[in-house]
Amino acid sequence: MVARARAAGLVDRQPVPPFYIYEHPALDFSWMRERCAAFDQLRRQAYNERLGEVAMTELLKRAPQRTWRPSEARLFFVPVWEFTSFTIGPCNGTSHLGRMARAAAALRASPHFGADPDAPGTPSQAARSADAPRRPPGFDHLLLSTACIEG
Secondary structure: OOHHHHOOOOOOOOOOEEEEEOOOOOOOHHHHHOHHHHHHHHHHHHHHHHHHHHHHHHHHHOOOOEEEHHHHHEEEEEEHHHHHHHHOOEEEEHHHHHHHHHHHHHEEEEEEOOOOOOOOOHHHHHHHOOOOOOOOOOOOOOOOOOOOOOO
């Protein structure tokens, strides 16, 4: 299927741009692996195939395109594990809703999320052509969720 899409010109392989991974405790849910007993239980359940958000975070943390300097990043990865957090529920004095509210507040407060990606001298602006449309702040941020949770 990918080969057919590539042959039809639908898939254009581009190099992976430099990206930054948030490490702020409210935005990086990796701490749940060590501090939530329910994480090990989740790994052994039938729903463990939905832990792709966990595996992707670990892969991205080792990727050569990762930068430790936000000023060099063209993309920002937010390792909030929505499915994992929802499924684990209460952990270490926190709840899923509380964790998500703190993540939203921390993201809104981030100078990188609210930064104008079109400001002169920013990496994303320098890489774009002059006729490219303006992007709203936060457009260069990625969040991966492996489940749709309706409430």
